[in-house]
Amino acid sequence: MKLKVVLLATLLVAAAGCARGEETTAAPAASSTQGQQVVATPTGASTGPTCTLEQFGGTKFDLKTAVVGFSQSEKEANPFRIAETQSIKDEAAKLGIENLRVTNAQSQFSKQITDVQQLIAQGAQLLVIAPLNSDGWEPVLQQAAAKKIPIITVDRKINAKPCSDYLTFIGSDFYQQGQRAADQMIKALGGKGKVAILLGAPGNNVTTERTNGFKDRIKEKGTGIEISFEQTGEFAREKGQQVTEQLIQSNPDINGIYAENDEMALGAVTALKGAGKEPGEIKIVSVDGTKSAVQGIVDGWLYSVIESNPRFGPLAFETAQKFLNGEPIPDKVIISDREYDTTNAASSLSEAY
Structure with a gap:
């Protein structure tokens, strides 16, 4: 049609x-x-x-x-x-x-x-x-x-x-996007593990709702997932890379990364490659649906992408x-x-x- x-x-x-x-x-x-x-x-x-x-x-x-x-x-x-x-x-x-x-x-x-x-x-x-x-x-x-x-x-x-x-x-529905990202993270980690959130830019409803949706769903499901790190990547690839580099140093036992947009997720992938990580070693779930991020799933670096x-x-x-x-x-x-x-x-x- x-x-x-x-x-x-x-x-x-x-x-x-x-x-x-x-x-x-x-x-x-x-x-x-x-x-x-x-x-x-x-x-x-x-x-x-x-x-x-x-x-x-x-x-x-x-x-x-x-x-x-x-x-x-x-x-x-x-x-x-x-x-x-x-x-x-x-x-x-x-x-x-x-x-x-x-x-x-x-x-x-x-x-x-x-x-x-x-x-x-x-x-x-x-x-x-x-x-x-x-x-x-x-x-x-x-x-x-x-x-x-x-x-x-x-x-x-x-x-x-x-x-x-x-x-x-x-x-x-940004809150729902966060919920769906949480569902994918729960699936990726088998319901247990340590997760970092790469927050979007402060001062807008997208960041707030994607964060709340994710956290609320993790809590609602009563899983063994712990959110152990949160920092803004300002919806930017370079900033997402920088924050992930810090994350790897401060939280070497992290199991998953929830990036509130694909650009930060792709920055995280660059950081993980630089740290010698293997595809899929740390599960990444993001939001947007860009071609590069979907290709990241094909290549094994991203687990799931929720479209926006x-x-x-x-x-x-x-x-x-x-x-x-x-x-x-x-x-x-x-x-x-x-x-x-x-x-x-x-x-x-x-x-x-």
Whole structure:
């Protein structure tokens, strides 16, 4: 089935769910087609609000001729960011959106705030933002609210009120990603051993939720797994390598590493190779689903990778169009993420980003 049809059908179901007070929530994806976005189906009651154009207080406009701003947060050396930005650009081109303006904050939060303020000054009528941090958005939110500019955040949440400060959040269930990573670690270690966590960058909900999901599931399962080391690798490969080098020195008996993104996991692999470790000697579970990480499973260095889907373009613009059509939009739209391990990594390598 073509992507457009899949998305339309899913969103129609989601709209019906919204009318009943349901939330679009994640469920693990059994499979994925290369380049496509897997959208979750409604699975439970929502306690969050929905938002319509009338409630938001904006005016309808034509997406094709509107000024649309996309603010990327991080340097596009990370495959996730490359795929995310490309998805936005590709879908805008597909829909005939004439005035897409893309900025990149180069991992500097102050620059991202300035970037978005400039997009507002340039007449942006819709903003899609991949936030670097969850806090500190007040100046942007105030300016956007004054002009009734809907904001869709992708991949990270901002700590603000939906339907007034911003429209909605589109992204993964990060807590569930942590839970699924824990399940894989438990399986890899047979339920016992010492585990290190390479934490993501501080100050955003992704790090917090991936950490809590992992720890809560380990505790919930009542295993013999001990989390004996935690340190931020800031979602960066080089930092992940440095932290793992320290880890090997301070905790030579470590059995597993949970990396909260693939870049840190790949940095950890470099450190392990440098220390003379063999593939699989220390079990590594990570989150993202990049091609390099999935190849790491094939090569024996990684045990499992939980996908974090970066292809937000189709859903972001479908959501915006629904909003402009007067349909109710949930406060968050959660997409499904697949999972890679030794059973499917080789055959699914072409589907990773």
